[in-house]
Amino acid sequence: MKWYRWLAVVPAIGMLGGVPFANRVTPYVLGLPFLLFWVTAWVVLTSVIMWIIYVLDRAREPRTERERP
Amino acid sequence: MNPALLLIGISFLAALALGIRARRGHPMTLEQWSVGGRGFGTVFVFVLMAGEIYTTFTFLGGSGWAYGKGAPAFYILCYGTLAYGMSYFLLPVIWRYANAHALVSQADFFVQKYESESLGVIVSLVSVAAMIPYLVLQLKGLGIIVSEASAGAISAGQAVWAGSVVLVIYVVASGVRGSAWTAVLKDILILAVALVLGIYLPAQLHGGYGAMFADINRAHPGFLTLPRTGMSPAWFISTVVLTTLGFYMWPHTFGSCYTARNENVFRRNAVVMPLYQLVLLFVFFTGFAALLEVPGLTGTSVDLSLLRVTRHAFGPWMLGVVGAAGLLTALVPGSMLLMSACTILSKNVYAKLASPEIPEAEVTRLARALVPAVALVSVLLTLRGGSTLVKLLLAAYNVVTQLFPALMLSLPNRPIASRQGAIAGILAGEATVAALTLTGATMESLFPSWPAVITDLNVGIIAMLVNVVVLFVVSGLTGRRPTVPQTAL
Numbered sequence: 001m002k003w004y005r006w007l008a009v010v011p012a013i014g015m016l017g018g019v020p021f022a023n024r025v026t027p028y029v030l031g032l033p034f035l036l037f038w039v040t041a042w043v044v045l046t047s048v049i050m051w052i053i054y055v056l057d058r059a060r061e062p063r064t065e066r067e068r069p
Numbered sequence: 070m071n072p073a074l075l076l077i078g079i080s081f082l083a084a085l086a087l088g089i090r091a092r093r094g095h096p097m098t099l100e101q102w103s104v105g106g107r108g109f110g111t112v113f114v115f116v117l118m119a120g121e122i123y124t125t126f127t128f129l130g131g132s133g134w135a136y137g138k139g140a141p142a143f144y145i146l147c148y149g150t151l152a153y154g155m156s157y158f159l160l161p162v163i164w165r166y167a168n169a170h171a172l173v174s175q176a177d178f179f180v181q182k183y184e185s186e187s188l189g190v191i192v193s194l195v196s197v198a199a200m201i202p203y204l205v206l207q208l209k210g211l212g213i214i215v216s217e218a219s220a221g222a223i224s225a226g227q228a229v230w231a232g233s234v235v236l237v238i239y240v241v242a243s244g245v246r247g248s249a250w251t252a253v254l255k256d257i258l259i260l261a262v263a264l265v266l267g268i269y270l271p272a273q274l275h276g277g278y279g280a281m282f283a284d285i286n287r288a289h290p291g292f293l294t295l296p297r298t299g300m301s302p303a304w305f306i307s308t309v310v311l312t313t314l315g316f317y318m319w320p321h322t323f324g325s326c327y328t329a330r331n332e333n334v335f336r337r338n339a340v341v342m343p344l345y346q347l348v349l350l351f352v353f354f355t356g357f358a359a360l361l362e363v364p365g366l367t368g369t370s371v372d373l374s375l376l377r378v379t380r381h382a383f384g385p386w387m388l389g390v391v392g393a394a395g396l397l398t399a400l401v402p403g404s405m406l407l408m409s410a411c412t413i414l415s416k417n418v419y420a421k422l423a424s425p426e427i428p429e430a431e432v433t434r435l436a437r438a439l440v441p442a443v444a445l446v447s448v449l450l451t452l453r454g455g456s457t458l459v460k461l462l463l464a465a466y467n468v469v470t471q472l473f474p475a476l477m478l479s480l481p482n483r484p485i486a487s488r489q490g491a492i493a494g495i496l497a498g499e500a501t502v503a504a505l506t507l508t509g510a511t512m513e514s515l516f517p518s519w520p521a522v523i524t525d526l527n528v529g530i531i532a533m534l535v536n537v538v539v540l541f542v543v544s545g546l547t548g549r550r551p552t553v554p555q556t557a558l
Binding site for chain 1: 140143146147150151153154155157158277278279280281282283286293294295302305306309310313336337339340341343344346347350353
């Protein structure tokens, strides 16, 4: 497996592994209690991380395959 | 007629018209009826998959849990997100295989991989068993919406009957293309409604999100964090893991991934779809805003909170718009579920068990004939009541997630599990789910003296462990490969 694909486990570890530590109301971030902010931030980061994997995957694919409908 | 009911009625007629229009010009073969002829492009698949994911569960159930339980509701935001991450790797593999073998249903996948028709029948029955509570959830939602919109003039029970008739007409008339077009309409409407409610209500009633959460934290200390015991972080994490694994095990989600034009669709979706999850925030905000505004809903009536606060803050017209969006969110996944369940029962159970080959036309006819029957069973179960929307879905997830180990172990070119192992694992897992559900067992009742970190775990973990252990033991005894050599090498 290509090394960067392991990035995909980061959201699971960050989002869930952080819950016991992020389980608090303060500080409020963007008006959200901290736990909700934590989870929300990881939703956005998941998208970012998957985008990075997607871009790296595309760069490795031969052009002919990429252009195929 | 009151304006709320009027708007809801109009939206139903619009959905029906779209459904019937979409069918015109397409001959209705079984493949046409259930996977839309494999001709959908990126945008359409995106909408279709999003449409299935935004259901009565997220709309009414999500706000209901935010209202009734607080922070534990945040799990809903997590599992979809992590499942999309998983889909980047999982769905292309499934799609490639399904496309190469012209598979139509989820059970076909197991049949082909394990070369076992009986496994296909078992998977089919399991998936139908899981879809029924999911369908019940949609009907319950329809009942809640119509009953609230009529200000109690129509009882929830009557509304469930009406809603299921509506669903049956819709499914028989339109099939999957109807779902896709209505999903377009629904997604626009639900997005608008969720944003309006989730932005306007906290601002209007509390003066912004920060102020609203501070008010809630003052009135209900501890509501915005997970409790130390019960729905604790251990519960949260185990529930998210189980539901993430189960996310694509639903036959309608699994089957709708067959409709993609190419596998890149899934990779792009894995990037974009987590962001779509953020819409859930606004549903939570609405539930939280309702908490201080329309207090006093308890038990299963927490699912009413979104509609109550809408009527309270805006009056009947807006309730009609929200109800219309809610009707569509029940109709789209409800029709998908009903259609999948009937196709599966007809094609993957009846046709496989009947001895002579049955012509496809008859299988299609039977699938349609089963629609009212399956709807009726669901109505009767709905009227028994007793669970919140979220509880219903969690129960259904315990059933469907049992398919995950056998699916994953079938993905390598040489399946890691044997046919007998897969069958034994699934049956043992489901038997455990049934036993746990019927006895109402929790980790705490099973292991009373263990620490809270263990006793708070979602009890579905036990069924999963039993499943995996049995699967490996039986596979070890019967050999890793299917006993019949693969013919398609």
